[in-house]
Amino acid sequence: xxxxxxxxxxxxxxxxxxxxxxxxxxxxxxxxxxxxxxxxxxxxxxxxxxxxxxxxxxxxxxxxxxxxxxxxxxxxxxxxxxxxxxxxxxxxxxxxxxxxxxxxxxxxxxxxxxxxxxxxxxxxxxxxxxxxxxxxxxxxxxxxxx
Numbered sequence: 001x002x003x004x005x006x007x008x009x010x011x012x013x014x015x016x017x018x019x020x021x022x023x024x025x026x027x028x029x030x031x032x033x034x035x036x037x038x039x040x041x042x043x044x045x046x047x048x049x050x051x052x053x054x055x056x057x058x059x060x061x062x063x064x065x066x067x068x069x070x071x072x073x074x075x076x077x078x079x080x081x082x083x084x085x086x087x088x089x090x091x092x093x094x095x096x097x098x099x100x101x102x103x104x105x106x107x108x109x110x111x112x113x114x115x116x117x118x119x120x121x122x123x124x125x126x127x128x129x130x131x132x133x134x135x136x137x138x139x140x141x142x143x144x145x146x
Contacts, residue, residue, distance in 0.1 A: 002073040002142045006135070008126040010065060017058055024051065069123055073139065075146060078114060080121055092121045096143065103136040105129050112136055 028051055032044040070081040078099055082090040094116045102113045110129040113122045124132050 002071075002139075004071045004135070004138075006069040006071065006124050006127065008065070008067065009128075009131075014062060017062075021055065021058075024054070067126065071123065071139075073142060080114070080123060092119070094119065094121075096146075101136065101139055101143070103133060105133060 028047045032047060035041065035043050066083075066085050068083040070079075070083060072079040072081075073096065075096065077096055078094040080092045080094075081088050092114075094114055099114055099116045102111075102115060104111045104113075108129055110132050111122055112124050112132045112135065113120055115121075124135055127135070
């Protein structure tokens with residue numbers, strides 16, 4: 001039996017984003033003081049708006065980062081569970097014998113799909129091409145050994 005949990009790669013932690021946010025606030029305050037002293041006070045409004053937009057987008061990023069895919073392959077079936085916010089949002093079941101695994105890559109655009117007659121599911125959509133290709137070969141090798 002093969003069990004894999006695929007999660008997106010994240011290069012920055014929450015503490016790093018907080019640190020960068022503090023640096024950005026201090027830089028914006030300093031820059032705003034200089035601009036206000038020259039009489040260009042409306043620019044500080046746009047700086048504040050940009051900062052709040054960045055904070056909103058980063059909060060959205062951390063809110064939507066809890067996605068994963070659990071893939072279980074046994075002798076009879078392939079089970080794909082799409083997890084969002086620690087809840088299973090979708091489950092797909094494919095028969096191992098009738099399923100075909102396809103990998104397509106052109107430049108840096110790729111897709112990894114499992115297909116069985118009219119049912120098709122794309123997996124690992126949040127991974128980049130090289131990691132999808134490695135995962136494709138891992139699945140292929142596992143299915144060939146069975």
